[in-house]
Every structure is written in structure tokens, then in C-alpha cells.
Amino acid sequence: MENIEAQVVKSLDGEDIELYDFIPYLLQDLWEIGASPEVIIDMVKRHIGKSDISVLDLGCGKGAVSVKLAKAVGCKVKGIDALKDFIEYAEDKAREYGVSNICKFVVGDIRECYEEDYDLIIFAACGDIFGDLDATVVKLKAMVKNGGYIIIDDAFCEADKQVDGYITHEEVINAFKKNKLELIEESIIGNEALKVINDANNRSIALRATELKIKHPEKSWLFDNYIWKQLEECKVLETQVKCATWLLKKVE
Numbered sequence: 717m718e719n720i721e722a723q724v725v726k727s728l729d730g731e732d733i734e735l736y737d738f739i740p741y742l743l744q745d746l747w748e749i750g751a752s753p754e755v756i757i758d759m760v761k762r763h764i765g766k767s768d769i770s771v772l773d774l775g776c777g778k779g780a781v782s783v784k785l786a787k788a789v790g791c792k793v794k795g796i797d798a799l800k801d802f803i804e805y806a807e808d809k810a811r812e813y814g815v816s817n818i819c820k821f822v823v824g825d826i827r828e829c830y831e832e833d834y835d836l837i838i839f840a841a842c843g844d845i846f847g848d849l850d851a852t853v854v855k856l857k858a859m860v861k862n863g864g865y866i867i868i869d870d871a872f873c874e875a876d877k878q879v880d881g882y883i884t885h886e887e888v889i890n891a892f893k894k895n896k897l898e899l900i901e902e903s904i905i906g907n908e909a910l911k912v913i914n915d916a917n918n919r920s921i922a923l924r925a926t927e928l929k930i931k932h933p934e935k936s937w938l939f940d941n942y943i944w945k946q947l948e949e950c951k952v953l954e955t956q957v958k959c960a961t962w963l964l965k966k967v968e
């Protein structure tokens with residue numbers, strides 16, 4: 717199993733494990749670091765539509781999806797993330813939003829958590845933490861009730877364009893079908909809208925990287941490399957693949 721620090725860095729588009737300790741500093745100005753909470757809230761309201769549901773947000777980051785969903789719907793949410801600083805941030809936000817009574821945040825490795833019987837599992841912008849999409853779906857399905865829901869946020873490439881690290885739309889849909897998950901809704905974010913979000917996020921990360929370079933000049937290469945990797949990944953997301961959120965139902 718891949719070392720947790722390496723996996724956290726990779727899930728946030730870094731490649732050097734030395735970056736691990738600096739991630740909370742670099743991302744301190746951002747709350748949303750993955751999926752759009754609004755897209756997820758909208759799906760839950762329209763298709764599930766009740767407040768007495770239990771939700772598990774795996775790799776919840778700084779809790780933007782969990783806290784906003786709990787506030788909008790009134791559901792109970794448990795968020796798990798490997799980074800202690802992120803979990804503390806999520807707890808602060810839950811207090812600020814007045815939902816700490818229905819939100820629980822836990823530091824942990826989601827590859828080792830044993831959870832079951834949830835009405836909804838969220839796995840957003842967490843890529844290949846559980847392996848490929850097939851392995852991911854098997855893992856998520858085991859944690860949800862029959863008749864319950866799974867939300868996955870990820871990206872896919874066009875059938876005629878091969879992009880390293882991404883499968884095609886057809887392969888995504890086949891993984892859902894093979895694992896008997898009914899596709900309830902697919903929401904694809906427009907490239908222009910994505911660029912606006914990415915540009916703003918990258919500006920704030922670059923400013924924090926500049927501060928770190930002044931404080932740790934001997935590690936300038938580490939921060940420069942992270943910024944470069946971020947820009948490269950954003951370019952792929954904006955021009956070569958499509959980012960999507962899928963709402964799935966466990967039918968058997």
C-alpha cells in the first residue's frame with residue numbers, strides 16, 4: 717500500500733513527499749479544494765430530498781462539501797481525511813456554519829476505514845486512492861445501504877483522445893454498469909467555469925509559495941515544482957478532459 721503522505725501529496729497534485737508538511741500552509745486561503753459543494757447539494761436536494769440521511773464524505777479535505785451539505789439539507793455527515801490540519805479547519809467551519817451538532821470529522825486513512833450502512837457516500841476529487849474506478853466502486857458500494865446513493869467527482873477523456881491517467885466516458889459508464897449502480901445524474905462542468913476557479917486558486921497558492929520560498933530558500937525548487945505541477949494539471953483539466961460529478965444508486 718502506498719505511503720499515506722505520498723498519497724496525500726499526489727491527491728493534491730504534488731509529486732514530492734517533502735511537500736507534505738507545507739500543504740496546509742500552501743492551501744490555507746482555500747476552503748473548496750475539490751468538488752463543487754453547490755453541484756452536490758443540488759443533486760442531493762433534487763434526487764434524495766430528505767434530511768434524515770446519513771452521509772459519509774471520504775477524503776473530505778477541509779470539509780467544504782460536508783459542511784455546506786449539512787447546512788443546506790440538515791443531514792448528518794461524517795468526513796474523514798488524512799490531514800489533521802484539514803480536519804481541524806473543517807471542524808472550525810462546522811462551528812461557524814452552526815452545524816457541528818450534525819457534522820463529525822475524523823483524521824484517518826480511508827483505505828483502512830470500515831464503514832457501512834450509509835444512505836450516501838461522497839468520493840470527490842480523490843482520484844485513485846482506492847485504485848482504478850472499478851476497485852473504487854466496489855469499495856464505495858460496500859459502505860452504502862441497498863437503495864442508497866454514491867456521488868463520485870472525477871474526470872474522463874474523450875474516446876478519440878488518450879490522456880495519461882484518465883479513462884474514457886464509456887469506460888466510466890461501464891464500470892458503473894458492471895457494478896450494478898444506476899446512473900441517476902451526470903453533471904459536467906464547463907471548461908471556462910473551471911478555468912476561473914483554477915486561476916483564482918492558483919494565484920493564492922502561488923502567493924503562499926512565494927512566502928515559503930523566502931522562509932525556506934533552500935527548498936525553492938520544491939515550491940516552484942508544485943506550482944508548475946498545479947498549472948500543468950489545471951491545463952489538462954481545462955483543455956484535455958472533462959470534469960464530472962455522478963450521482964449513482966445502489967440497486968442491488
Ligand SMILES: C[S@@+](CC[C@H](N)C(=O)[O-])C[C@H]1O[C@@H](n2cnc3c(N)ncnc32)[C@H](O)[C@@H]1O
Nearest residue numbers: 724727749750751775776777797798825826840
Ligand atoms: C483534492 S482533495 C479533495 C477534497 C474534498 N473531497 C473536496 O472535494 O473538496 C483530496 C483529499 O484526499 C485526502 N486523502 C488522500 N489520500 C487519503 C487517504 N488515504 N485517506 C484519507 N484522506 C486522503 C487529502 O488529504 C485531500 O484532502
